[in-house]
Structures are given as C-alpha cells and as structure tokens.
Amino acid sequence: MSVTIVFGSDSGCTKKIASRIASQIDARTVNITKAQSSDFEDCSLLILGCPTYGDGDLQADWEDHLNALEEAELKDKKVALFGTGDQEIYPDSFVDAIGILYDIVVGKGAKVIGFTKTEGYSFTHSAALRDGQFVGLALDEDNQSSETDDRIAAWLPQLS
Numbered sequence: 001m002s003v004t005i006v007f008g009s010d011s012g013c014t015k016k017i018a019s020r021i022a023s024q025i026d027a028r029t030v031n032i033t034k035a036q037s038s039d040f041e042d043c044s045l046l047i048l049g050c051p052t053y054g055d056g057d058l059q060a061d062w063e064d065h066l067n068a069l070e071e072a073e074l075k076d077k078k079v080a081l082f083g084t085g086d087q088e089i090y091p092d093s094f095v096d097a098i099g100i101l102y103d104i105v106v107g108k109g110a111k112v113i114g115f116t117k118t119e120g121y122s123f124t125h126s127a128a129l130r131d132g133q134f135v136g137l138a139l140d141e142d143n144q145s146s147e148t149d150d151r152i153a154a155w156l157p158q159l160s
C-alpha cells in the first residue's frame with residue numbers, strides 16, 4: 001500500500017505527528033505548501049493532517065493551497081484525516097479543521113476511513129463530528145501529549 005501524508009503546520013506539531021505516523025507505516029510526507037494534485041492522487045491511501053487555527057479555521061498554508069486538493073481527482077480515493085488542536089483553550093472549535101477537510105474530500109467522492117470516538121476528550125463543540133464521532137484522529141499535543149502514541153497506535157490499524 002502506498003501512503004502519502006499531506007500536512008500543514010505553523011509551529012511544527014502537526015509536522016512532527018506526520019513524520020511519526022509516516023515512520024510507522026512507511027509513508028511519504030508532503031507539506032501542503034509544496035503539494036501538487038498528483039500528490040493527492042498517486043497513492044492508495046491519502047492521509048491529510050491539519051491543525052485548527054483562528055476560531056475553527058484551517059491552518060493558513062492549507063487555506064492558501066487548498067486549490068491543489070480541490071483540483072485533485074479523489075473519486076473513490078481512500079482518505080484518512082488527523083487534526084491537532086487545543087481542547088482547553090478552544091473547547092468550542094476543537095479540531096474543526098478536519099471537519100472542513102472532510103466536507104471537501106467527501107464532496108469530491110472520496111471514501112473517508114478512520115473515524116474515532118470522543119471518549120477521553122473534554123470539549124463543548126467540534127465541527128469535526130459526524131454521527132457523534134470525530135471524522136479522523138483528534139490529537140491534542142497542548143494538553144494530552146501523553147495520549148498521542150496510544151491514539152495513533154489505535155487508529156492506524158483502522159486504515160489498512
């Protein structure tokens with residue numbers, strides 16, 4: 001299985017997580033600032049990683065380069081999402097960005113895998129929820145970094 005992880009990151013956390021996941025599943029990582037449509041297309045599993053900024057927004061590089069994703073052919077593509085956020089300071093918009101990416105890729109015909117449960121998190125609202133689950137892996141390196149390895153380990157088997 002060929003896996004590509006496209007990520008954006010302001011302060012390095014999401015980049016670090018992307019590398020950590022990549023080393024475990026032999027994936028290639030591509031910064032969204034350099035991504036071409038072919039990076040989204042030429043893999044059997046596409047993983048997108050994005051922190052939430054502002055008040056529930058995509059990270060700025062994702063916003064600036066979203067056209068590469070929007071122009072990609074994603075019909076029936078297997079896609080998984082992971083988001084980084086801060087549930088204590090931003091409890092009303094926790095990991096919203098992956099909800100935004102979810103709507104985009106589903107709108108393009110992708111098949112999103114790797115939903116996760118909300119147990120163990122404390123927040124009031126997230127645009128990343130569908131039917132009571134996160135649309136991908138939610139990570140909080142600001143408050144729950146000790147959970148991250150276990151959360152990744154529980155998530156990855158869902159993607160194969």
Ligand SMILES: Cc1cc2nc3c(=O)[nH]c(=O)nc-3n(C[C@H](O)[C@H](O)[C@H](O)COP(=O)(O)O)c2cc1C
Pocket residue numbers: 008009010011012013014015051052053054055056057084085086087090093094095096141142
């Ligand atoms: C100005 C600012 C706004 C943020 N807004 C949100 C938010 O709305 N929701 C959320 O879950 N996290 C929010 N965060 C937390 C970041 O998403 C989190 O720290 C993330 O790990 C940063 O990832 P990065 O280091 O890859 O840029 C915000 C952080 C900052 C500095």
